[in-house]
Amino acid sequence: MLEAAGFPLHGFTTRHGGVSAPPYDTLNLGLAVGDDPDAVAENHRRLERHVGLDAAILSARQVHGTAIALAADLARERPDRRELPAVEADGIVCADPREAVGVRTADCAAILLAEPRSRLVAAVHAGWRGAAGGVVAAGVAALVSHGASLEGILAAIGPCICGRCYEVGDDVASLFPDAARPSPEARGKHLLDLPLAVELALRAAGLHARNIDRADACTRCNGSDFFSHRGSGVTGRNMGFICGGVR
């Protein structure tokens, strides 16, 4: 859908195509998980080359919060642009079609937002904590505050942990009355459908259902294709990224 709307430069990575050794094999895009920094840098270069991006993907230090950064501020912060440790944000809005922004995940959801008229884009990171805190609405609001029309915002929810394998306790389940259900197997446990929770948050923020796309892939069920924190513990990071430009 983003492609058809004029945003060809976006995607969600798998764990294939990189140079990292186990347990980060192979396309680990996270610097803070213990992998060799040279391998991570090479993985980023491979991704940028493969997609045809002119600049490195801007990303911030993710803290399961609701802060949304502006790409122009991140670009000023550090020349190498990747995983800027000084900036804590779980979403980045980008108004410059020469820049790409991304978020790292390993079971959490990466959400890409784009609005064709303003050409504004954003990448947002949401696990249960961020979703419950309102990071999805914060990402949409940030796009609108920079000039996007709410009516026109398109969203793509990337591969993330699914509603059959995301076991949570009462406390977390109670935060998602419409997206959690009692576990049929574990007494007192619940299963949280994170992609559904994100979709409901996007709808509540004012997006049309027809403007929301969901990848039909679970990171944990497909551990050979995606990094999964719940599945593997110490592991690499997938990335969802988007650029407002065209090739």
Ligand SMILES: [Zn+2]
């Ligand atoms: Zn699953």
